[in-house]
Amino acid sequence: MSAAYATFGLAPAMRAGGVLANGDFQLHRDFVDFIVDSRPLLFQLSDLDAVSPLASDVPPAIFTAQVRSLLGETDAPLPGGRHVIYGCPECEDLACGAVTAVIERDGDDFIWRDFAWQTEETVDLRLNGYHGIGPFRFQGAEYRAALDSLLQEETRRARRRVLLIGARVAVLAKLAAALRSIGIGADITHGVGGVPADELRGYGAVAFGRAISEEERAAVRRSFAGAGIEVAYVDGLAPIVPLLVAQIEHALDRSPLAQRRLIRLVAADGEAGVEVTSPCRVRLTAYRLDRLYRTHAQEVFDGVLEAGRHRIALDAKAVKGESFVVARTSGSVLVEAMAR
Structure with a gap:
């Protein structure tokens, strides 16, 4: 099968969670996106709210199985050699809809072709195919190196816990509950002096309420810096829970700015x-x-x-x-x- 070579890479990405204006909750998901010709493949699929199967919040065994499947080391999960490329961010049910493609070997190369929107075990390419996307031919060495690197990374999992420091306990409690409901861990504290570095290492962000003084903020920053831990710091704009959740979501975004x-x-x-x-x-x-x-x-x-x-x-x-x-x-x- 002939197809021009495309470059293949991977990059951290996020499905932004949040508390919406109508009161609904949207689940936060961290995942690894596919970068094809230096651009996220997801961006070529209109405005699709989906995540790749390489999600950072799934157990290691499942993550490893997904990588092995994309490498062609195990059978395809769907008939016809089809693999899920992007699926529902809220669940893993094919009935919600998923972008699938055939992944096959051609000599040392890997080819992704016949992209389609799929909701059942079989797919009708004429009705549901993405006719303007692919096929993509990837050089085997580059493709395998990118996916194999995921299995070697000890720190690939995102730090999805947030430390909340503020004076209004009721607001902090509501904020912590909202964060937990969308999949982000949250702890409330008055300070971190004397906290072991191993405990601090579990946090990806620290959020300060408006009443916290600059001296108190500086002390927290010194504690994390002294432990050699980089975290994002959020200065809460107002005691409005959905607004603070949005600020924290932005702080937790580890995707490259260019993508x-x-x-x-x-x-x-x-x-x-x-x-x-x-x-x-x-x-x-x-x-x-x-x-x-x-x-x-x-x-x-x-x-x-x-x-x-x-x-x-x-x-x-x-x-x-x-x-x-x-x-x-x-x-x-x-x-x-x-x-x-």
Whole structure:
């Protein structure tokens, strides 16, 4: 089978979890994405909310089995030599729909072909095939090296625990519960002095409430630096749980900047400026605190944007006073305070 060579690589990626404006929860997933010709393959599949089978939160045995399957060392999981390339981020049920492809060997090369959307054991390529994608021919040495490297990495698993430090216990408790509901571990503390390095190493981010002084923040940073541990630090914008969840989601994003869809958000003068690198669905949610410190949330935009920069007018009532804007795609989240 003839096909031009494509480059193959892997990179960390994220399906952004969160607490949505309607109160629904969206599960956080860390996974390894396929990079074909220096671009995430997922970006070629319209605005698909899905993850690869190389998920960082599955047991090692399952992860290893998925790698071996992609290397052709075990039988394909679906009839016709088909493999799941991207599946539902909430479950592993084929009925939810999955992107599948035939993976085969041609000499030393690996070929991915006949991409399709599949919901049953068999697939109709005429009706459900992705006719503009592939086939991709990968050089065997590059392909095997990328996948084999996953089995050698001891630190491939994301640190999905967050340390919460703040003065408002009720807010911290609600935030911790929200994070746990979307798959992120959370612990509440007043400080980390004297905590063993092995315990600190389990955290990927530290979130500070607005009442925490700069001196207290500096002490926490010194503790992590002294233990040789790099974490992301989040300065909470307001005691609004969905907003804080979005800030933490952004802090936990380990995907390379060059391989993200949503790369810019500004909020000022009643408008939001958004930049995306490929066509995708973008949702904008405005949060504000009124004079009695009550929280108000409003979804102010939900639509598909083409690659490039966009200016979106916002409902004046949704962003009056102390307000914030959250921009969300399936893979990332950005948060900005509304500038005046």
